Amino acid sequence: MRGWMVLVLAVLLPALANAVELPHYAKATHLGVTSCAGSTCHGAQEPFKTSNVLQNEYTTWLRQDPHAKAYKVLLNDLSKRIARNLGLPDAHTAKVCLDCHADNVAAAQRGRQFQLTDGVGCEACHGGGSTWLGIHISGASHADNVKAGMYPTDDPVARAELCLSCHYGNDRKFVSHRLMGAGHPRIGFELDTFTATQPAHFAIDKDYVERKGRQNSVQVWAIGQAMALAKTMDLMLDPEVGTSGLFPELVFFDCHACHHPMSDLKWNPRPSTGLGPGMIKLNDANAIMLRIAAARAAPELARSLGEKMRGLHRAVTQNREETRRLAGEIRTLSRQLVGVFGKRDFGAEDMRALLAGIAASGNGGDFFDYAVAEQATMAIGSILSAMRAGGHVPEDGYKRMNDALQRMFAAVAKDEAFRPGTYRAALRDFEQTIPR
Ligand code: HEC
Ligand code: HEC
Ligand code: HEC
Ligand code: HEC
Known part of the structure; x- marks a missing residue:
């Protein structure tokens, strides 16, 4: 390969590697946090000793992770002030707020158990489950899950x-200075x-x-x-x-x-x-x-x-x-x-x-x-x-x-x-x- 081609590739490759669509914008349906939270799935009270993954991910998220409260934050006094200053009817119904404080995918992409009030749930990071949940529960490898549309959070x-x-x-x-100026x-x-x-x-x-x-x-x-x-x-x-x-x-x-x-x-x-x-x-x-x-x-x-x-x-x-x-x-x-x-x-x-x-x-x-x-x-x-x-x-x-x-x-x-x-x-x- 010629020198300049190597150079061009060196610049392009990292950009290609992260070309995966973000969960917010990909086309999959988001099934809702409940569909991950079964006690034999990811909703155990304590980590499983015999499993590869901890299996109490939901419990950790619900009790300790601020993402589980990201929607509720939109109902507090500070959010009310921000919404008022921006001339929005409410923070918890405004797209500008929900796009970061919840898993705000289009209505057509929300499964039966999906709830906006869950805030930044599993699928906001791991990707909408409709395309990969099937093979995932039958034990597919991480690579296969990712191929089916799970977001590669490990990369x-x-x-x-x-x-x-x-x-x-x-x-x-984007949190612009206008949003910051509003509080x-x-x-x-x-x-x-x-x-x-x-x-x-x-x-x-x-x-x-x-x-x-x-x-x-x-x-x-x-x-x-x-x-x-x-x-x-x-x-x-x-x-x-x-x-x-x-x-x-x-x-x-x-x-x-x-x-x-x-x-x-x-x-x-x-x-x-x-x-x-x-x-x-x-x-x-x-x-x-x-x-x-x-x-x-x-x-x-x-x-x-x-x-x-x-x-x-x-x-x-x-x-x-x-x-x-x-x-x-x-x-x-x-x-x-x-x-x-x-x-x-x-x-x-x-x-x-x-x-x-x-x-x-x-x-x-x-x-x-x-x-x-x-x-x-x-x-x-x-x-x-x-x-x-x-x-x-x-x-x-x-x-x-x-x-x-x-x-x-x-x-x-x-x-x-x-x-x-x-x-x-x-x-x-x-x-x-x-x-x-
Ligand atoms: C869909 C939007 C969204 C994504 C994606 C997201 N976050 Fe957050 N994150 C938030 C929001 C909103 C808050 C504030 C929630 C609150 O205060 O209740 C937050 C809060 C946090 C906090 C607490 C910050 C503090 O000051 O206490 C940490 C830590 C964090 N996120 C880490 C991460 C990491 C790591 C990732 C990527 C793996 C990530 N977040 C992806 C929206 C997001
Ligand atoms: C680009 C993403 C983004 C947008 C848009 C956004 N936020 Fe946030 N917001 C965050 C993140 C991330 C945090 C957590 C910051 C941290 O602590 O590091 C946060 C924190 C907050 C907090 C403080 C939460 C706490 O626990 O104290 C409030 C209140 C808030 N946002 C309200 C709003 C409102 C109201 C809107 C809409 C007008 C909005 N946000 C729009 C990403 C966003
Ligand atoms: C804010 C983003 C975010 C949210 C929300 C989130 N995760 Fe994760 N999750 C991560 C990151 C980052 C990792 C670590 C990288 C990796 O191995 O993929 C991870 C890893 C995992 C793993 C892999 C553990 C392993 O050993 O391979 C499981 C299982 C998991 N998450 C389940 C969940 C479940 C269930 C929920 C909802 C209750 C959830 N996650 C919510 C970001 C998130
Ligand atoms: C170039 C100067 C400049 C920079 C840099 C700047 N601001 Fe401001 N900021 C202003 C001005 C000017 C106002 C409007 C003040 C007024 O209305 O009295 C303002 C208003 C605000 C307010 C509202 C204050 C109030 O009295 O209600 C907040 C909060 C704020 N900025 C936060 C930030 C944050 C956070 C950053 C960094 C990310 C930032 N600003 C960067 C100039 C700046």
Whole structure:
């Protein structure tokens, strides 16, 4: 194959790999949570000892998973306020809300037991059951289920596409600054951390690995960052979403650059932006994390990403054409990195280097902004759980690192109470615990 063909394929392949239709938009009928919840299916009270899967997934979802309450949220006072401010009759009947807070497929695709009030149910993530439930209950393999239309949630690229469709948005549903201005909370997301805190209703044990392959938290994290940045660029370039009149959509920017008291003088130079004081600043948290991950797996691309991001920060304040050009290039670069990370087996050395890279970025002044500090903290959490799962850190070492990490989580617990100084001190303490 000629060199350029390899290059073209390298760019196209990751895009093809995630071409599976999202559960929300595929044509299958959604049968409803009840049809998964039988006590010998996924509705057991306790995990089955003799089964491959836990079989109490429904119980976990119902009792602990916020997705089970996603519809009910639309009936609370905050939702009433948001609906009123947007001029909607009700939040719980508005498509704009239901598209993310429930499994809002077309009426013709709702089975007999389907209930909108179930919120984000099994099939909102695993895909409408009509095409695969038959072979699934007679014991088909995961690969065969997926071939029949089950959504491949085990594939990190497909999972990122799925979660981000609600935890960031796409060209058909999006929490714009207009929704936030009406009162919708800020949205932050990290693929690996959120998979764990959902909470996970699956266990990555020996048979999981045999059935579905190994899962490496660091790989999931890195792919999640690349997908999030690609998605942001997609939406910035989208003619419907990208602008609100004269201005670019404000959600792409650092919320706290605008939203903080003027007496709280907090500006500091940020090396990755190159911007001076008094400038509007993109939320570049995913880009910073992605550059750190890329520095380990593809240093040339990391350098290029850093340069293009600095260019984009500048262009946004100056020139719309240049902004579009750079956003397109950053999107291509992010997709390329998805491919690179997909093939990378991140090992112990990589994990230590990534932690050191994050600490260096923080010490260099990039974590003054809340959104970046929040992503850095979740990144460290993912890397640490991968180190532990891989047996790369002794248990007492893990405990020391995790204690220090918990202090970092405390420092980002509330965006409005964020103090960069406190955070940096916690990061320095964490740095001391990284094994050499
Ligand atoms: C693009 C998807 C999306 C859309 C559209 C959307 N939301 Fe949300 N909403 C979310 C996500 C994701 C969260 C959880 C954010 C988090 O905590 O990380 C959330 C959180 C909320 C919360 C806070 C819930 C809590 O437990 O405190 C309320 C209230 C809410 N949304 C109401 C609405 C209303 C009303 C609408 C329609 C006007 C709406 N949302 C539209 C995705 C969406
Ligand atoms: C917010 C998305 C989401 C929802 C809602 C959801 N799941 Fe999952 N589920 C996942 C992810 C992610 C995984 C892990 C990746 C994988 O193995 O597919 C998973 C894994 C599973 C597994 C596989 C476990 C294994 O060992 O192979 C089962 C079974 C399962 N879910 C059942 C359910 C049931 C039943 C419901 C509804 C009660 C449900 N899920 C709701 C995202 C979701
Ligand atoms: C159909 C839309 C939708 C999809 C798909 C989806 N989510 Fe959510 N998610 C929500 C909404 C809405 C909420 C807020 C619910 C609430 O507050 O009650 C939420 C809440 C969460 C929370 C709790 C956040 C917090 O701040 O406490 C986690 C964790 C989470 N989702 C993880 C995931 C993961 C991981 C995936 C992909 C496997 C995923 N979600 C896919 C809509 C979705
Ligand atoms: C470029 C500056 C800018 C950025 C960036 C920005 N906002 Fe805003 N925001 C505004 C302005 C201007 C208003 C309208 C204020 C008014 O009506 O008094 C507003 C209003 C709001 C309100 C309603 C406040 C009220 O008093 O009711 C919320 C909530 C909000 N924004 C959240 C966010 C979030 C979350 C982000 C980040 C995703 C964000 N904003 C990014 C400028 C910004």
